Structures are given as C-alpha cells and as structure tokens.
Amino acid sequence: MAINLESSSELFITEVQETLQNHRAFAGVVLERHGLEGTTANFPVGGIGQFNEDGFGGGDIAVSALDETNVPISVGNFHYKTTIGGGYKTLFSYDKIIENAKQHGLAGAQALDKLLIDALYNTGGGVTRFEKVPVNFGPSIGLSVAKLSSATDRLMDSGVSLMTNKNCPVPALARTDLKQDSTFSSWDFNMKRPLMTNQLPGYLDIAFYTVGSAGENAIPRNGIGTAGDPFVYDVLVLAEDSSRIVFNRELTSTINWNPLEDRWELVSSFTARGGVLLPGAIKNMVVHVVITP
Numbered sequence: 001m002a003i004n005l006e007s008s009s010e011l012f013i014t015e016v017q018e019t020l021q022n023h024r025a026f027a028g029v030v031l032e033r034h035g036l037e038g039t040t041a042n043f044p045v046g047g048i049g050q051f052n053e054d055g056f057g058g059g060d061i062a063v064s065a066l067d068e069t070n071v072p073i074s075v076g077n078f079h080y081k082t083t084i085g086g087g088y089k090t091l092f093s094y095d096k097i098i099e100n101a102k103q104h105g106l107a108g109a110q111a112l113d114k115l116l117i118d119a120l121y122n123t124g125g126g127v128t129r130f131e132k133v134p135v136n137f138g139p140s141i142g143l144s145v146a147k148l149s150s151a152t153d154r155l156m157d158s159g160v161s162l163m164t165n166k167n168c169p170v171p172a173l174a175r176t177d178l179k180q181d182s183t184f185s186s187w188d189f190n191m192k193r194p195l196m197t198n199q200l201p202g203y204l205d206i207a208f209y210t211v212g213s214a215g216e217n218a219i220p221r222n223g224i225g226t227a228g229d230p231f232v233y234d235v236l237v238l239a240e241d242s243s244r245i246v247f248n249r250e251l252t253s254t255i256n257w258n259p260l261e262d263r264w265e266l267v268s269s270f271t272a273r274g275g276v277l278l279p280g281a282i283k284n285m286v287v288h289v290v291i292t293p
Contacts, residue, residue: 008264009255011094012101016253016268019105025211026113029167030243030274034250040074041246045277048159073275075248079267080107086262097255097264104268108251112272113217115245116169119274120236120282121220127234129279131158135232135286142177143170143235143287145184148204151237151283158280165240166205171219171233172212173289206237223288230288242281247272 021027033041047067054061082103088096121127131154138146148168156162170178178184184203211217222232249271256265276282 008097012097012104012255012266013253015098015101016105016108016251019102020108020112020251023106023109024112025109025217026116026169026209028207028240029116029169029209030238030240030245032245032247034247036075036246036248039248040072041244043071043073043244043275043277044068045071071275071277073244073246073273075246075271075273077269077271078111079269080104080111081265081267083261083266084264086264088264097266100266101253104253104266108268108270110215110217112245112251112270113211113215115272115274116243117217117219119243119245119276120238121234124276127236127284129276130236130282130284131280133283133285135288137285140177140181141230141288143174143285144178144181145204147285147287148178148206148237151285152204152206154283155237155239155281160239160281162205164281165207166237167207167209167240168235168237169209169211169219170235171221171231171289172210173225173231173291174233174235174287175210177287177289225289225291227290227293230290233287233289235285235287237283237285239278239281242278243274243276245272245274 045068049064049066052062052064082100084096084100133147133150133154135141137150138144140146152166155166160166211219213219213221219233219235223229225231247270249269251268251270253266253268256267257263258265
C-alpha cells in the first residue's frame with residue numbers, strides 16, 4: 001500500500017523522538033537550559049558571599065562582593081540527513097521509514113550525549129581543570145568504592161552541598177572492577193545486589209550513567225586494555241549544576257518528498273552546546289581497566 005506524506009511524517013517524527021528518549025545515555029547528568037535566543041548563553045557564576053556585621057548605628061549597609069564571573073556557552077548547529085528512494089513508496093515503505101527513524105534517533109541521542117563529552121573532555125583544558133583522585137588511591141587501580149568516596153568528599157570540601165545531585169558517567173568496561181569491589185557488592189553495604197541484576201544502582205549518593213565505547217558519545221581512553229598497557233579512563237564525578245547543556249533549538253525531524261530526485265528526504269537537526277561552569281564541582285578519578293591479562 002502506498003504511503004502518503006502526512007502519515008509518513010507522523011510516523012517518522014514519533015519514532016525518532018521515542019528512540020531519542022530511550023537511548024540518551026547522559027540525559028539528566030547536568031542541568032539543561034532550553035529556549036535560548038541568539039547564539040550565546042551567558043552564565044554569571046559567583047563565589048560564596050559573606051555577611052557583614054554593621055552594628056546598630058543605622059549607617060549605610062556595605063555592598064557585599066559577589067566575585068562574579070561570566071561564563072559564555074556558544075551553541076552550534078547540527079544536522080543528520082538520509083534519503084529513501086521513490087520505489088519504496090509502494091514497497092516496504094513503513095519498514096524503511098521506521099528503520100531510518102531509528103537511525104536518526106540513535107544518531108541524535110549520541111550527538112546530544114557528545115555535547116557533554118566535548119564540554120568535559122575536549123574543550124577548555126579538558127580534564128586538567130578538575131582535581132584528580134590518582135589511579136593508586138585505595139586498594140585497586142580500577143574503579144572502586146575508595147575512589148568514589150574520595151571524589152564525593154573532595155566535592156563537599158570544594159563547597160558542593162550534600163543535597164546536590166551528584167552523577168558519574170561511567171565507561172561500561174570500568175563497571176567490572178566496581179562490581180567486584182567487596183564493599184560495593186556486599187549485602188552489608190549495598191542491598192541492591194549489583195552482581196545479580198547487572199545494574200549499578202546509586203551509591204554514596206552518586207547516580208551512574210553507563211556508556212559503551214562504540215559510539216561518538218564514548219568516554220575517551222588511552223591504552224589497549226592489556227596488563228602492560230591498560231585502558232586509562234578519566235571517570236568524572238560531578239555536581240549536576242557544574243555544567244550546562246544549552247538549546248537554542250530542540251532536536252526536530254522532518255520528512256519531505258523531492259519529486260526532482262525521486263526520493264524522500266529525512267532531516268533531523270538541533271542547535272545546542274555544552275559547557276563547564278564550575279570546574280571545582282567536578283572531580284576526576286583516574287581508572288585503569290585490564291580486559292586482556
């Protein structure tokens with residue numbers, strides 16, 4: 001049965017958004033700002049102010065210093081385009097549109113995740129901005145409760161509130177050492193049973209967001225994963241307000257019939273960028289991972 005433009009558009013847009021929502025690995029790691037007008041968002045970032053004791057004389061009240069700085073985030077424009085040949089208008093058309101929609105949704109999810117990866121790892125000095133929990137901290141060179149505990153304590157020492165949401169984008173291969181940490185896997189310390197469910201529940205008030213190494217949203221690493229040359233990851237624990245993802249335009253999708261080219265043209269696009277506002281609210285756990293002894 002032939003497919004018309006109206007029904008194909010509804011099908012495509014719905015499938016893209018559903019796939020996008022289900023596959024964003026880092027949705028919720030940091031705060032987002034939507035509805036930006038223009039190309040640059042400016043965030044005033046201040047220090048911790050102090051009250052002045054002025055006495056009871058009724059004189060002028062001194063103005064307190066904010067020590068405020070401005071952090072700009074300039075957005076970029078991103079597109080993803082595929083086509084479906086006109087012959088599919090009467091042959092497997094719905095299947096082709098759904099398959100393209102899934103690809104748009106998956107590409108969009110990874111692209112939005114990469115905004116955060118770029119902000120944390122690839123711009124502004126990368127991880128050199130963040131206080132380091134060294135690889136030999138605690139009993140293991142891998143991801144461990146000792147490193148997580150130290151990272152959270154260092155966050156609070158830097159002024160991050162105990163009530164602030166703290167998140168950790170974690171590489172999939174780094175999970176193994178953590179799940180084998182006796183403190184993390186023992187019922188005495190963790191009732192969630194991570195070894196039985198293969199999930200990383202929130203621990204030490206940290207929420208985990210796992211991502212693999214196959215996509216553009218992968219957490220950067222060095223090494224080849226052997227005992228002599230392990231994968232080296234910088235695994236970050238961050239307060240959710242340490243960074244922002246800024247949107248001028250949400251990810252939207254369209255499908256149009258181009259009769260001159262005898263094809264459907266499917267386009268998804270968004271305008272956004274990520275940036276770090278408070279480097280002190282991010283701590284870097286250096287983690288080694290060996291997958292080939």
